[in-house]
Amino acid sequence: MADLQSQNYIRRSATTMTPPTTRSNVEEVAKLIDVSRCIGCKACQSACMEWNDLRPEMEEFQGAYENPHDLNPGVWTLMRFAEYENDHGDLEWLIRKDGCMHCEDPGCLKACPAPGAIVQYANGIVDFISDACIGCGYCIKGCPFNIPRVSEKDHKSYKCTLCSDRVAVGLEPACVKTCPTGAIMFGTKADMKDWAEERIEELKERGFENAGLYDPAEVGGTHVMYVLHHRDKPSLYSGLPDKPHISAVIGLWKHVLKPVALAGIAFAALGAFVHGIVSGPMEVEEEDEAEARKEMERRAKS
Amino acid sequence: MSRPKDAITRYKTVSRLNHWLTGLCFVLLMLSGLAMFHPYFSWLSFLFGSGQWMRAIHPWIGCLMIASFLGLFIQFWHHNVWERRDTEWVKNIDKVLAKKEDEVPEVGRNNAGQKGVFWAMALLVPVLFLSGLVIWEYYFGHATSIEAQRVALLIHSAAAIGAILVWIVHVYAALWVKYSMRAMIRGWVTPGWAWKHHRAWFRELVDTGSRGPEPNPRNRAP
Numbered sequence: 369m370a371d372l373q374s375q376n377y378i379r380r381s382a383t384t385m386t387p388p389t390t391r392s393n394v395e396e397v398a399k400l401i402d403v404s405r406c407i408g409c410k411a412c413q414s415a416c417m418e419w420n421d422l423r424p425e426m427e428e429f430q431g432a433y434e435n436p437h438d439l440n441p442g443v444w445t446l447m448r449f450a451e452y453e454n455d456h457g458d459l460e461w462l463i464r465k466d467g468c469m470h471c472e473d474p475g476c477l478k479a480c481p482a483p484g485a486i487v488q489y490a491n492g493i494v495d496f497i498s499d500a501c502i503g504c505g506y507c508i509k510g511c512p513f514n515i516p517r518v519s520e521k522d523h524k525s526y527k528c529t530l531c532s533d534r535v536a537v538g539l540e541p542a543c544v545k546t547c548p549t550g551a552i553m554f555g556t557k558a559d560m561k562d563w564a565e566e567r568i569e570e571l572k573e574r575g576f577e578n579a580g581l582y583d584p585a586e587v588g589g590t591h592v593m594y595v596l597h598h599r600d601k602p603s604l605y606s607g608l609p610d611k612p613h614i615s616a617v618i619g620l621w622k623h624v625l626k627p628v629a630l631a632g633i634a635f636a637a638l639g640a641f642v643h644g645i646v647s648g649p650m651e652v653e654e655e656d657e658a659e660a661r662k663e664m665e666r667r668a669k670s
Numbered sequence: 671m672s673r674p675k676d677a678i679t680r681y682k683t684v685s686r687l688n689h690w691l692t693g694l695c696f697v698l699l700m701l702s703g704l705a706m707f708h709p710y711f712s713w714l715s716f717l718f719g720s721g722q723w724m725r726a727i728h729p730w731i732g733c734l735m736i737a738s739f740l741g742l743f744i745q746f747w748h749h750n751v752w753e754r755r756d757t758e759w760v761k762n763i764d765k766v767l768a769k770k771e772d773e774v775p776e777v778g779r780n781n782a783g784q785k786g787v788f789w790a791m792a793l794l795v796p797v798l799f800l801s802g803l804v805i806w807e808y809y810f811g812h813a814t815s816i817e818a819q820r821v822a823l824l825i826h827s828a829a830a831i832g833a834i835l836v837w838i839v840h841v842y843a844a845l846w847v848k849y850s851m852r853a854m855i856r857g858w859v860t861p862g863w864a865w866k867h868h869r870a871w872f873r874e875l876v877d878t879g880s881r882g883p884e885p886n887p888r889n890r891a892p
């Protein structure tokens with residue numbers, strides 16, 4: 369999938385120029401996953417494979433409902449199942465559709481060294497442009513959610529596109545279209561937040577007093593949001609990060625080392641150049657040769 | 671100029687080949703590494719065919735370089751043992767740069783600057799190699815935690831910048847001190863060059879009746 373010309377970029381990896389921005393009337397979109405309505409049927413997982421023509425290799429049964437056992441280059445969304453015993457001793461089955469969160473401030477894009485291999489459209493979708501991907505795996509290190517996977521076959525990184533190709537022509541993502549319970553919704557981010565609010569009210573009335581929206585501010589909010597019954601403990605849902613953030617190490621690398629390194633290299637090269645011009649080369653003079661000859665003769669005599 | 675009769679050998683053929691293999695690897699690693707480090711250098715990826723090829727070949731060149739550097743280390747480490755006069759030399763670096771070499775202590779086989787470059791590289795190259803293995807996605811992507819890989823990536827790029835700075839000093843010194851390039855390309859120097867830049871080494875050779883690069887052990891004073 370090449371980049372979508374019909375969409376503005378607001379971010380483009382490893383680029384210092386301004387990306388194309390002339391289409392100004394673009395609304396931010398979001399996918400809202402209502403965990404409390406999910407029945408774990410995996411229709412979305414199948415729809416994702418169907419629309420994106422993904423056929424990952426068959427795996428061995430691992431003794432759990434997850435199938436396959438983890439995201440991989442051919443599995444862009446995965447249902448994760450967690451069994452949780454609540455304070456009343458009741459068992460809760462917490463099912464979460466895992467996949468790219470489409471961060472407003474994407475760590476993958478920040479880390480990416482290949483120009484244009486990761487872009488963010490004005491509607492908020494973060495997309496990997498496979499053609500430009502060099503397979504270094506830096507996006508994996510940048511991502512706070514452990515999402516991208518590099519293929520061992522073609523050395524390209526893959527993840528959920530939020531069906532950017534469908535969204536570009538006014539369709540909803542394949543998983544949204546297929547979900548039989550309406551647990552996955554899609555629309556403008558503002559609408560999705562309103563929706564979520566209503567649903568959270570309902571959940572609170574039903575006794576889930578900690579119900580809330582997962583739209584983590586640490587990454588500037590996300591374009592995939594969850595309604596969680598336990599918003600106070602996101603990690604209950606198969607390790608959804610409580611406070612997802614781009615690692616400070618990545619910040620040091622990209623925001624501190626990069627400018628310091630450029631300045632250092634420029635300074636060293638310039639210093640050498642100026643010294644060379646001002647002082648001229650260090651030459652061996654005829655006197656040196658004469659002194660050396662004298663020394664050799666003196667030694668030969670003794 | 672062809673080799674004069676009284677020329678002194680400074681580097682044997684094996685050492686020169688070994689040096690330039692290491693240097694070639696270093697320059698290729700630097701160019702491909704910088705292309706991944708900062709968008710200003712992204713265009714350098716065309717030198718390697720494409721970004722994919724560059725990313726794939728970089729660690730392999732690194733493996734070749736660590737082997738090649740080991741060869742240099744074995745041959746050169748004993749020229750680079752730090753001595754008291756080296757500290758004196760460093761304190762007088764301003765005089766060296768002002769071409770008043772006569773006012774600083776006599777220099778042996780290598781001066782303190784050369785020794786500094788040697789030990790800096792002897793530290794940085796293994797650091798680059800080890801951190802490079804950790805971030806080698808294809809072979810070791812699953813061998814360590816993602817957090818470890820983040821740290822390794824920071825270490826690798828910081829060490830690379832350090833090595834590049836050392837390399838700039840190294841290259842400039844070689845260009846500034848006339849005929850040291852010839853010493854590394856063709857292997858020999860004139861007696862006057864050795865007298866001027868490495869007088870203690872020169873005396874040692876003359877005293878033991880050697881034409882370099884090492885003093886003749888049989889004639890060493892007891």
Ligand code: HEM
Pocket residue numbers: 481504696699700702703704706707708724725726727728729730731732733735736795798799800801802803805806807823826827830831833834
């Ligand atoms: C000694 C063995 C070395 C190994 C095994 C190695 C390996 C690697 C690997 C695996 C990467 C990630 C990209 C890729 O997969 O190609 C990388 C990136 C890089 N390497 Fe090396 N490398 C070595 C030496 C060097 C040297 C000598 C330099 C520079 C003088 C260097 C500079 C860099 C830079 C600047 C990056 C990009 C880091 C960034 O994006 O911030 N490497 N290296």
Ligand code: SF4
Pocket residue numbers: 467468469470471474475476477494510511512513514515516527
């Ligand atoms: S979840 Fe990871 S892969 Fe997705 S946009 Fe955020 S940083 Fe990038």
